Amino acid sequence: MVTSPSARGEYTKSVERRREIIAAAVEVFSVAGFHKGSLRDVAKRAGLTQAGVLHHFPSKNHLVKAVLTWRDEQAREAIGDAARVGGLTYIRAMVGLVDANQRETPELAELYAVLSAEATSHSHPAHDYFAERYAWVLDAVQTAFEDVAEAGHLRPGVDPPDAARWMLAMVDGLQIQWLYSRKSVDMTVELRRFLQTLLTVDL
């Protein structure tokens, strides 16, 4: 398909506008939660009318899914090749991601904590997203720990399925402690120290 320069310009503008709305949504939802945060608040923060937001995202559910998808894309980019390499490389990349979340996008971490808890309810629009995501990430981390065990780097007596569950639980749980007390909790330091207890080599 041949696209005229002006159509391409329109497309680029639309992509940028969507990004701006997503950034505004992250800020609004992370403070108010998904249920209380309104499209009107998102529009106001993005400097648009509500109709302007609805042009790009027909409903709040569409918007929150776009936020989650965008975050996943960011994470996938950050993990990069480590996902293919697996083993300790993957575990280390996950720790790096937690570190980046904590230092660079705390408001996104807050949104994620709220949404993942709210969405445990079956009627929440993001329920299936999170249920599938937990299953998928758990599987990936378990595979990584199986590689680690095979290399002889997992502490005797630790099973890869447990290690995977524990690592994910630790990320979620430390995140909540950090959100309540950002000055006294360093998620990355605590997570690394915990993971080190599962390993026979340096993380």
Added chain:
Amino acid sequence: MVTSPSARGEYTKSVERRREIIAAAVEVFSVAGFHKGSLRDVAKRAGLTQAGVLHHFPSKNHLVKAVLTWRDEQAREAIGDAARVGGLTYIRAMVGLVDANQRETPELAELYAVLSAEATSHSHPAHDYFAERYAWVLDAVQTAFEDVAEAGHLRPGVDPPDAARWMLAMVDGLQIQWLYSRKSVDMTVELRRFLQTLLTVDL
């Protein structure tokens, strides 16, 4: 103060009514979250008018605080003497509490997961409650692990402050995994297995 039999009857009825409203609130808030759950829904579920609920709890904030206080009282009763004894006895009692939450009051566990995540936002009415509660519980668990270390029952290299943070993070994090997949996750089993890795004696 001398209270007439009829006044005492009124008092008992009022206490019972408050309990019924709290039970209804737990059900409503655990499904809808605190922000979306309304006093009208709570009234409906309790078989009362909204004015009837407002007579006992002047606002939604009063009601949610009553729910949290009630849950703390239940927990304190369940822990009982173990809090005074400390050490492994206290850690075991905490595990017993997690087990009871999972098996007997899953809807309350769900409410708690949602509220503790929502309330990370400073503007949430339960923010101070949770911030104080995390600090307090962390302190109590750390003291217990210090007793355990002193008895020579903590694995070498594990520090009590870390062990306390990890245990709380594990409870919160496993709870989320369990809420997404109740059939495949047993919080208590996973928590016990994790705690065992920190100890040199049987939990």
